[in-house]
Amino acid sequence: MTEDNKAKKLTTKKTPIPEQDPAVRAKNFNEVTLGYNEEQAVAEAERCLQCKKPMCVEGCPVNVPIPAFIKAIAERDFRKAINTIKEANVLPAVCGRVCPQEIQCEQRCIVGKKNEPVGIGRLERFAADWERECGMECLLPQVAPSTGKKVAVVGAGPAGLTCAYDLAKIGHKVTVYEALHGAGGVLMYGIPEFRLPKSIVTQEVEVLKKMGVEIVTNAVIGKLITIDELMEEYDACFIGTGAGLPKFMGIDGENLNGVYSANEFLTRVNLMKAYTFPNSDTPIKVGSRVAVVGGGNVAMDAVRTALRLGAKEAIIIYRRSDEEMPARREEIHHAKEEGIRFELLTNPKRILGEDGWVTGIECVRMDLSEPDESGRRRPVEKSGSEFVIPVDIVIMSIGTGPNPLVPESTEGLATNKWGYIVADEETGRTSKEGVYAGGDIVTGSATVILAMGAGRKAAQSIQEYLLTKK
Amino acid sequence: MAKILEKRLIRTPDVYYFKIDAPLISKKAQPGQFVIVRLHDQGERIPISLADINPYEGTISLIVMAVGKTTNEFVMMKEGDDILDLCGPLGKPTHIEKVSRVILVGGGFGVASLYPIARAFKASGSNVVTIMGARSHDLLVYEKEMADVSDKVIVTTDDGSKGIKGVVTAALKQEIDENGADLVLTVGPAIMMKFVSETTRPYGIHTVVSLNPIMVDGTGMCGGCRVPIGKDTKFACTDGPEFDGHLVDWNLLMSRQKTYQDEEKVSFMQWKKKHEHINIEGK
Ligand SMILES: Cc1cc2nc3c(=O)[nH]c(=O)nc-3n(C[C@H](O)[C@H](O)[C@H](O)COP(=O)(O)OP(=O)(O)OC[C@H]3O[C@@H](n4cnc5c(N)ncnc54)[C@H](O)[C@@H]3O)c2cc1C
Ligand SMILES: Cc1cc2nc3c(=O)[nH]c(=O)nc-3n(C[C@H](O)[C@H](O)[C@H](O)COP(=O)(O)OP(=O)(O)OC[C@H]3O[C@@H](n4cnc5c(N)ncnc54)[C@H](O)[C@@H]3O)c2cc1C
Ligand code: SF4
Ligand code: FES
Numbered sequence: 095m096t097e098d099n100k101a102k103k104l105t106t107k108k109t110p111i112p113e114q115d116p117a118v119r120a121k122n123f124n125e126v127t128l129g130y131n132e133e134q135a136v137a138e139a140e141r142c143l144q145c146k147k148p149m150c151v152e153g154c155p156v157n158v159p160i161p162a163f164i165k166a167i168a169e170r171d172f173r174k175a176i177n178t179i180k181e182a183n184v185l186p187a188v189c190g191r192v193c194p195q196e197i198q199c200e201q202r203c204i205v206g207k208k209n210e211p212v213g214i215g216r217l218e219r220f221a222a223d224w225e226r227e228c229g230m231e232c233l234l235p236q237v238a239p240s241t242g243k244k245v246a247v248v249g250a251g252p253a254g255l256t257c258a259y260d261l262a263k264i265g266h267k268v269t270v271y272e273a274l275h276g277a278g279g280v281l282m283y284g285i286p287e288f289r290l291p292k293s294i295v296t297q298e299v300e301v302l303k304k305m306g307v308e309i310v311t312n313a314v315i316g317k318l319i320t321i322d323e324l325m326e327e328y329d330a331c332f333i334g335t336g337a338g339l340p341k342f343m344g345i346d347g348e349n350l351n352g353v354y355s356a357n358e359f360l361t362r363v364n365l366m367k368a369y370t371f372p373n374s375d376t377p378i379k380v381g382s383r384v385a386v387v388g389g390g391n392v393a394m395d396a397v398r399t400a401l402r403l404g405a406k407e408a409i410i411i412y413r414r415s416d417e418e419m420p421a422r423r424e425e426i427h428h429a430k431e432e433g434i435r436f437e438l439l440t441n442p443k444r445i446l447g448e449d450g451w452v453t454g455i456e457c458v459r460m461d462l463s464e465p466d467e468s469g470r471r472r473p474v475e476k477s478g479s480e481f482v483i484p485v486d487i488v489i490m491s492i493g494t495g496p497n498p499l500v501p502e503s504t505e506g507l508a509t510n511k512w513g514y515i516v517a518d519e520e521t522g523r524t525s526k527e528g529v530y531a532g533g534d535i536v537t538g539s540a541t542v543i544l545a546m547g548a549g550r551k552a553a554q555s556i557q558e559y560l561l562t563k564k
Numbered sequence: 565m566a567k568i569l570e571k572r573l574i575r576t577p578d579v580y581y582f583k584i585d586a587p588l589i590s591k592k593a594q595p596g597q598f599v600i601v602r603l604h605d606q607g608e609r610i611p612i613s614l615a616d617i618n619p620y621e622g623t624i625s626l627i628v629m630a631v632g633k634t635t636n637e638f639v640m641m642k643e644g645d646d647i648l649d650l651c652g653p654l655g656k657p658t659h660i661e662k663v664s665r666v667i668l669v670g671g672g673f674g675v676a677s678l679y680p681i682a683r684a685f686k687a688s689g690s691n692v693v694t695i696m697g698a699r700s701h702d703l704l705v706y707e708k709e710m711a712d713v714s715d716k717v718i719v720t721t722d723d724g725s726k727g728i729k730g731v732v733t734a735a736l737k738q739e740i741d742e743n744g745a746d747l748v749l750t751v752g753p754a755i756m757m758k759f760v761s762e763t764t765r766p767y768g769i770h771t772v773v774s775l776n777p778i779m780v781d782g783t784g785m786c787g788g789c790r791v792p793i794g795k796d797t798k799f800a801c802t803d804g805p806e807f808d809g810h811l812v813d814w815n816l817l818m819s820r821q822k823t824y825q826d827e828e829k830v831s832f833m834q835w836k837k838k839h840e841h842i843n844i845e846g847k
Contacts, residue, residue, distance in 0.1 A: 273783045275602055275609075275649040283785075312651035314783055318588055338785040342797065349792055349816055351823045358786035366608060366780070372834050375608040375634055376780075377827030450819035497784050499802065 106209040109138040111216055116431040120401050123287045123369060126428055127191075132170070135220040139168035142212045145204055150214060153202035156547045158182040160199060160214055167217055175221040180235075183218075184259050185252060185546060187226055187294045188281060190219025192391075193543050194422045226297065233301045238265035243560050246271065246328040248315045248500065251279020252542045253334030253533025255302060256549030257556075262305045264557060269328070270302075271313040276365060279336055281542070283365040284357070286395050288402065289425075292364070316503035321529060329563070330528045330556045333515060334549060337534035339495040343387070347445030348490070352379060352452035356388070356396040356491035363399055381487030384408045385455050387442055388491030389419035394429050396489045401432060408434050409483065413441040413460050413473045441473065443480060445488055454484045494539055504529075514538060522552030528563075530556055566650040569623060571643050575705050578630040579673045580639045581615070587622030589652050595680035596658030596774065596806055599624070600782040602649035603637055610634050611779045611801070613677035613751070614653065624652075627676035627705070632828050633835045654782045655805045658772070660684045663746040667693045667739060668714070669732050669760050671752025675706045677774065678751050682713040691715050693745070695735050697756075701726035732756065733763045745769055750809070754818050761809030773809035775800045777820055791817050 112128040113119075119126050130138065142164040150160045159178050166175035179186045195201075195215035203211035225232050243266045247254045250272035258268045276282050278295040303309060315321065315335075324331050340355035342348050359378070362368040366376035384400040386393050389412035401408040410429070412419060415438050419426060430436070439460040446454040459479035462471040496513040508516040508525035515524060515531040522530040532548025534540055570583035589599065598613045616625035630636045641647070658681050666685050670678045675696045685692050692713065697720040698704045704719065704726065711717050719727030720735045728735055739745070740763075749772040750760045757773040764771045777800050780786045784802035791800055794811040798804060 273651070274781060275651070312649050314651065314654065317653055318592055338783075340785070340787040342787065342790075344797075349790060349797065349813075349820070351820055355787040358780060358788045361780055361786050367606070370606075371827065372831045374606040375831060377824045377831065379823065379827075450816075450822075499783065 105137075105141055108210045108213040108216070109134050109141075111213070116428075116433070119288065120398075120432040123402055125291055126288050129223055130216055130220045135167055135217060136170060138213050138217055139164045141205060142168070143204060149202035149204060150199040150212070153199045154182075155198065155541075155543045156182045156550065158199075158218070163221060164212065164214070164217055167221060172221060172224045176225045179218060179221055183543070183546065184256050184550075185298060185542070186218050187222035188252070188290060188298070189543050189546070190215050190217075190222055191290050192285060192422075194541060196423045198543075226294070230297075230300065230304065233297070234304055235263055237263055237305050240267065241265040241560075243267065243330075244269070244328045245556060245560075246324040246331045247334065248321070248324075248331065249273075249279065249334040249336060249533075249535070250277035250299070250309060251334055251336050251533060251545060252281060253336075253535075253545035253549040254279070254332065255298065256546040257332045257334065257530075257532070257553045258302055258307050258549075259305070260550055260553035261556060262302065262307045266560070267306070269308045269310060271315050271319070271324075272309065272311050273314040273335075274365065275311050277309050277311065279334075280338075283361045284392065284395070286360065286364055286399050288398070289395065314499065316499035321500065321504040321507065321526075325526075325528055329560055330530065332522070332549070332552050332556065333500060333524070333529065333531040333535060334533040334545070335497055335500055335535045336545075337494045337496050337514075337539045339497050340490070341493050341495060342490055343442065343492060345442060345444050347447050347452070350445055350447040350452045351450050352381070352447075352486055353445060353488045353490065356386070356392045356489050357494065359396055359489050360392070360399065363403070369403060378403065379487055380404050381485070382406045383483075383485040384487040384489065385411055385483060385485040386489045386491055387411045388493075389414065389421060390491065390493075391421045391425060393489075393491035394421045394425040396491050397434050398425075398429055398432060400487065400489070401434065405487075409437055409485070410434060411437045411440050411442060411455070411457060411483075413439065414471075415439055415462060418471075437483070439473065441475070442488075446482065452486055452488055454482045455488055456480060456482050496535055496538075500535075512538070520551060521555035522548060523555060528559065565646040565648060568641055568643055568645050568647065571641070574627065574676075575673065575703065578639070579705060580628050580630075581676075582626045582628065582641075583616075583623050584626065584647065584650065585622065586624045586650060586652075589650070590617055590619045590622050590624050593617045593624060593653035594657030595660065595684045597653040597655045598782075598805065599626070599650055599652030600654060600779070601626075601638070601647055601651075603634065603641070604648055607637075607648070608634055609649070609651075609780060609782070610638075611654070611776070611782060613774070615676040615679055617680055627673055629673045633831045636832070636835065651782065654801060656803070658684070658749070658806060660688055662688045663690045665691045665693065665743065665745045666747045666749065667695060667736065667745045669736055669748065669750040669752070669756075670694065670696045670710075671732060671750075671756040672698055672703065673705050674752035674756075675704075675710060678749075679706060679709055679713065681749065681751075682710060686713045686715075693718070693739060693743075695720065695732050695739065697721065697732035697735070699723065731759075733759045736760060736763050740764070740767055740769065747772070749806075750774070754814060754821065757809060758812075758814040758818075761812065761814075765810055771809040772806050773812060774805050775807060775812065775817060776805065777817060778823060791820075
């Protein structure tokens with residue numbers, strides 16, 4: 095007993111996870127974090143107190159039975175661990191890598207009150223990778239006999255893929271329509287290889303295909319086929335088209351050569367493999383000094399990608415302070431380790447250019463105001479503090495909006511004033527009968543796990559709808 | 565995957581006509597729209613205008629001019645080959661309505677994309693005048709086709725080897741002065757569309773231009789195709805490709821088209837080298 099307590103006391107920190115050395119990884123696109131081996135995973139699992147009333151589960155948007163799967167890892171029953179996770183989360187290999195655990199499960203973990211919380215994300219990833227290694231047979235779920243019902247899913251991001259998985263599992267015939275030439279949504283075109291290897295995403299898509307889901311790529315719904323036409327052919331429809339429309343600041347110089355949206359920059363590199371140019375045909379301007387405007391995950395991905403492409407200096411420009419940066423803490427930490435320069439409390443005023451090309455970015459320093467009624471501290475300009483950072487590439491990463499193609503072409507589909515589709519939070523039901531929606535196209539840019547959760551809830555209500563409909 | 569049903573050389577040595585099996589796209593496509601094509605797994609996505617649409621056959625036609633690596637690879641494809649990715653129809657269709665007189669101005673192989681537009685205007689009961697220009701007579705394409713769907717065709721060549729000697733804008737000005745026009749629509753190189761817009765500006769004739777900035781996805785996701793139109797910045801792939809020519813910032817458009825000039829050269833040289841190699845081995 096005392097022995098046990100001693101052991102617990104000794105491990106105030108998470109079991110360290112092997113990572114590529116910062117100096118090395120800043121020059122390659124291989125995954126940064128290498129993952130636990132069995133011994134490390136078991137050691138970390140043993141830090142869990144197996145709470146009777148586990149707070150971590152409440153912090154998880156899809157309520158993964160966390161203590162149960164951790165217990166299974168501690169007992170070396172990895173099969174049971176992964177099955178337990180999959181009851182609630184169909185993309186654990188993805189979520190273990192990209193979920194903001196520090197504001198979800200791990201933030202609530204009781205161990206985290208005094209010490210570092212249990213590394214729940216790392217353990218989730220371990221269990222998922224363990225299963226992936228044993229191949230396709232292990233990944234395939236049991237699929238119920240065909241119900242004869244057909245459902246169309248629009249958009250192959252985490253929301254659409256999860257919805258398709260759940261519906262196919264209960265025997266419905268699902269067809270996923272995707273605008274791009276590859277499935278995966280942001281997981282494929284946005285999040286870089288060094289954070290989420292593309293082989294994981296393609297494997298998940300393969301699983302869906304093996305389950306009988308048909309994936310139709312190059313199908314821009316609203317242009318090639320409308321939602322109304324889909325509803326003539328299918329019994330129900332789920333829209334998970336994401337929030338892919340890049341925003342710009344509207345400042346001078348934003349249309350100069352050398353200014354990218356983060357979406358374009360990342361799509362060229364990830365989806366189009368521009369980092370292997372000229373072996374792949376899509377070019378990218380590498381830049382020797384690159385400024386990325388923004389402080390979210392997208393900005394961190396863009397700036398670290400620029401560094402890996404060979405930029406001599408890669409800089410984050412963010413108008414608030416470190417604390418307010420919305421990116422995952424781990425990404426900020428990794429970025430700093432890799433030598434990314436942070437210009438915080440700084441906002442761009444205009445982009446300077448010569449002969450059509452970017453030469454610099456003029457910025458102004460900011461102060462944070464006293465908290466307003468909402469408790470938020472607004473950034474305000476410090477007058478006279480303007481200065482210029484010489485750069486040759488600027489990447490705008492200040493958020494995205496909803497793509498209008500589907501709402502525009504669908505009569506009677508209600509949207510809010512920003513153009514997001516209005517859907518019930520619990521059921522995903524929209525203003526059109528039989529049409530459901532979820533993920534970023536409903537909530538605005540959020541997270542993978544929330545998009546998945548929305549896809550899952552919609553699948554449940556589609557099932558109810560199909561059962562009650564005549 | 566989309567099968568190439570027919571391929572024809574329409575202008576020696578570099579402009580080809582392709583008819584492609586695309587039943588779904590052909591049912592939805594409208595004049596003025598385009599598709600995005602990716603030829604192989606390492607390939608880039610390139611936009612190509614619809615040169616014809618045949619919903620009864622379930623086909624679309626494209627006219628491709630070999631200018632760099634991807635378009636050269638494209639024109640080497642044969643009848644029966646499959647195009648890996650064909651995505652469309654993209655962009656907003658041309659706004660077709662009956663007007664008493666519409667002048668269509670095409671430069672080089674851009675004339676081909678005017679064909680379905682001319683046909684639609686003709687079908688609407690509008691009087692259609694086509695002005696087509698090229699450096700020399702052997703660079704003209706689609707003359708006969710355009711004659712079939714126009715009430716009048718005016719040909720210009722820089723060297724005077726056919727039709728009126730001079731540039732399209734001179735012919736355009738003359739045609740407006742003599743017969744007037746309610747609408748001018750132009751497809752071709754940016755520089756030509758710019759001068760067409762400058763020509764019509766003093767007359768206040770609404771002038772529609774079909775812009776061709778560099779694109780990636782074609783769905784509004786990357787913003788690479790953005791162009792300043794008046795006070796706004798628009799995405800050519802979803803808001804366009806057609807815009808009011810009098811509002812376009814032409815210099816910016818043309819400057820952005822050159823973004824990857826150096827990279828395009830590298831890519832094309834590497835491709836050429838590989839090809840010479842194959843040719844030599846083939847002997
Ligand atoms: C660079 C980047 C990094 C991120 N990092 C993280 C992270 O670390 N952790 C995290 O939790 N979240 C992260 N996010 C956010 C997360 O990826 C998104 O919240 C999530 O992907 C939303 O899923 P979705 O299924 O709603 O939409 P998406 O993933 O956007 O997928 C939508 C799909 O629909 C397709 N589509 C769009 N319109 C049409 C149409 N008309 N017809 C057919 N198909 C269409 C799109 O091509 C796309 O494939 C990041 C986002 C980005 C861009
Ligand atoms: C809406 C639209 C319609 C078009 N219609 C046709 C058509 O009907 N027939 C045709 O032959 N061509 C058309 N183009 C142009 C065609 O897309 C380019 O010629 C092609 O991308 C060049 O690729 P490349 O690798 O062969 O040449 P590159 O060596 O890459 O480039 C050669 C030239 O093409 C331009 N270009 C390069 N990449 C792109 C791109 N992704 N998008 C647009 N322009 C690019 C460059 O500015 C450069 O001047 C159209 C372009 C647009 C935007
Ligand atoms: S809150 Fe922490 S210690 Fe408690 S069950 Fe969850 S992971 Fe284990
Ligand atoms: S081509 Fe990407 S937004 Fe237009």
